[in-house]
Amino acid sequence: MHSTRKAIWKNRIFQTLTILGWMIAGHILFSFFPTFSFKGHLVNLWEAIDSSILIYMAAGFIAQMIDGSLGMAYGVSATSFLMATGLSPAAASASVHASEIFTSGVSGLSHLTFGNVNKKLFRHLLLPGVIGAITGAYIVSSLEDYNYIIKPFVAAYTLYLGIRILSKVGAKMKKKRPIKRLGLLAGAGGFLDSIGGGGWGPIVSSTLIANGRSPVYTIGSVNLTEFFVSFASSLTFIFVMGFGHWQIILGLILGGVIAAPIAAFMVRKIPVKPMFIFVGTVIIIISLRTLLISLGVL
Template identity: 65%
Template sequence: MTSVLVMVFAAIALMVTGHLLFTYIPFRTIGNTALNLAGQVDSDILIFILAGFVAQLIDGALGMAYGVSATTFLLSFGVSPVAASASVHASEIFTSGVSGWMHLKFGNVNSKLFKNIVLPGVLGAILGAYLLFSFEEYLYIIKPIVAAYTLVLGILILRKVLRKKVKKKPVKRLGFLATAGGFLDAIGGGGWGPIVSSTLIAKGRNPMYTIGSVNLAEFFVSIASSSTFVAFAGISHWQIIVGLILGGSISAPIGAIMARRLPVKTMMIIVGIVVIIVSLRLIVMTLPF
């Protein structure tokens, strides 16, 4: 029943997206009534749908980088940093919910790991969202620090793949790791997956169960950060949010299936490469030119 509901929701999102595609590209003459979606939707929503699709596909398959991917994608198309951050956090409630649901259905979740990271992650997200609202002008300092950390993690993951055996090490202070992940995710517009998943995988944790557990916990972390953000700063930019949700809902089931079927070594290589690329991109974006 769970998988059926998720698939139905994804199918509805796909139909709405298809309707928008035929409305704006290039058949303007096919019914002007489609142009009246709350009087606020225009062809730009297709960009936001694409951003949500790509970001959630990466996040669902690799357990990370939805916020980072979606935020950088939106910024590259001229969306303001404030609008991008607010919209990504709001849409993450829905996209991470669908993704976490699918991971749970496919058996990708380690219940013990999930319970150990969800509450600390929520507390960190609330604190991070509050500080972001209070000290938004210092965001340019925090982002490159987070990016440098995740860059090191990506290199460590690839280094472990090249070894014949990856020795599993216990992750000490798991609660602290989750708190830091939730905090930096709220502060930097992304980072829960890259920080938590990358650290756990770098320590030799099974990528499939790590990705599934972190994705499910991300749903609650997203609710916490978004609720705090809305309480203090309000929310707008509904077209961006709807576009991200539609695109993410379509690709969420695909990402969960990919996480289940990809070989462990292949997943670790992909995770390492994605983390390095995203981290380098964030570092470059923060450099003064």
């Protein structure tokens, strides 16, 4: 009983410090902008918003429901949806990475609140994932044809992982992989996420689940780490390239923020076996579609 109360208070303190940190960071950031100029940009942004933002909100909601419940596929889902509306791959990727800062932050905090986070796993994923994301974002900003080079390989890998996950339905779970392998996995996941416009969840979550880790704690821990990975990647993209499309970003953020706590709650209500089936099926479908598009078949 005492340990439970202690854990609750630790979570509350962590959440309070996180909120205060965001408030301080926002104050420092906006202090660099003149008040009149900032208000002017805010008015211009509001006037530029039209009904199409509802489409982007729907995209953000659906993508975050998938990502928050399964621990993967926000970037892949949102990017595919935006490209289907006619947006260019570069614009879609930039918009998704920017929105992921907010959606993954709310999702990660929600998972932490519901007790879905393995803090040891989170610590092992954090630094390598951030380093990989920064490296990938910096490299990709200098390579125009990166999608044609890397996406087929990422899609083939995640397709293989999806098949592996489905093959484990009804089978005895394997023992966990040694913890020393997580750093390399997180670094590769962060790097490929920046390179391919998505992939942190499919690569990291799929690998961990396929090798015997709990889907609930894997999804929660990977989602919390994704906030820091997305933040590092987005800052690198902004610093090197810059980006626009604020209406798309705003729509994705609003839809994702609404979905995040719902998805975090749902993940603990889904039985393990159906979760494996659903995760594996979603990965196979998305990966196969991405692979065929990358190869020019679709």
